[in-house]
Amino acid sequence: MKSWSEFEGLYGLGNQGRELAGPNLVEAVFGFFANGGTSCHVVGTSGSDIDAYTAALAGLEKVPEVDIVAAPDLWKNESDAPAIARAIAGHCAQAGNRMALLHAKQGASPEDAAKTPGLFGLDETETQFTTVYYPWLNVPGVGGTARTVPPSGHMAGIWARTDAERGVFKAPANQDVRGALSIEKELTDAEQGPLNEAGVNCLRAFPGRGLLVWGARTLSINSDFKYLNVRRLVNFLTESIRTSTTWTSSEVNDDRLWAALRHSVTSFLTDQWKQGALQGRASDEAFYVICDQSNNTAESVKAGKVVVDFGVAPVRPAEFVHLGVTLAGRV
Known part of the structure; x- marks a missing residue:
């Protein structure tokens, strides 16, 4: 409702x-x-x-x-x-x-x-x-x-x-x-x-x-x-990437598919970084995406699986803010 x-x-x-x-x-x-x-x-x-x-x-x-x-x-x-x-x-x-x-x-x-x-x-x-x-x-x-x-x-x-x-x-x-x-x-x-x-x-x-x-x-x-917010952000990123890559079903599982997935996930995470969801002065400090032969082995390809690994540096709340005050007195 x-x-x-x-x-x-x-x-x-x-x-x-x-x-x-x-x-x-x-x-x-x-x-x-x-x-x-x-x-x-x-x-x-x-x-x-x-x-x-x-x-x-x-x-x-x-x-x-x-x-x-x-x-x-x-x-x-x-x-x-x-x-x-x-x-x-x-x-x-x-x-x-x-x-x-x-x-x-x-x-x-x-x-x-x-x-x-x-x-x-x-x-x-x-x-x-x-x-x-x-x-x-x-x-x-x-x-x-x-x-x-x-x-x-x-x-x-x-x-x-x-x-x-x-x-x-x-x-x-x-x-x-x-x-x-x-x-x-x-x-x-x-x-x-x-x-x-x-x-x-x-x-x-x-x-x-x-x-x-x-x-x-x-x-x-x-x-x-x-x-x-960190747990919910990871939930959101994982679910978004999962649902937006369903098009890969039945595609040829090779270098071209892996490159397309890297580009798609990288573009999405770059947008999240620009919106302030991720830390880092540059995007390579905010996240990484791996989808190549290193995590898509011959065995996983034969099993019909394609693997995308990603890691992110989420922003965290300033739960406690420490303020220091120095008072200068007369000598």
Whole structure:
């Protein structure tokens, strides 16, 4: 669906309809569009247990344009939440082109929120494709009844807004949260520190600045994929190159094909570098592309495979800026 009004019309959202759809889902979809989202897929579940979510995720496998998977009712059945989180993270990691956008449970203390990633029990690959946000948001409520809701829908909209305004390579942080009155728990810098270390992204309230997203990390401890925008950029580049080279199917697998692929991928990555997605004063500092006899061996050619290897130097967020001040006094 492309708008909030389309969602309302599809679900017939009078007061009763809102309750049947589930307040967290309704508020998440509203928050998504309120924060800049433009298109979403809503997949219903037959329940709040792991089997229901597994079936829903199977449906999403057939929707290639999905790049964010959120679960507003993740904690509805607390005992199943870790298994559901693992299923979503595993789905995203296997797809290789989408991210799990999860959240800590309602009312969690900063100490408990920092333990949330450990509860999920993800492997290293799954952590690269998973984010966690905290705390929940206080919103006016779609039907006029104020509620406290998970941040996942609003965050999905902020990701989409940042993509549209700056590009997928820009970290979706230091962004205002629209459609919310306040946050459930106002954090101090001291409380945020351990949350950062655990990979939990915080929402903060600052005087005169309103509600802001104050973090853009995955749950990974791998320095290459610790930052959300780096993981999403690699997802985007890989998927774009894969889909734009389907024309190679049934082409003669020889030097001419390899040269054409090198040119195509190099042109695409050069455009990304010019847009600011990659580091480097020159393009050869920003990326490399290999598609020749060195990675297309006789064995791989006989097997009908053509291999393109590329590496990139993605831009990373200035998460901490150190400022030094020297004061000169009179002698």
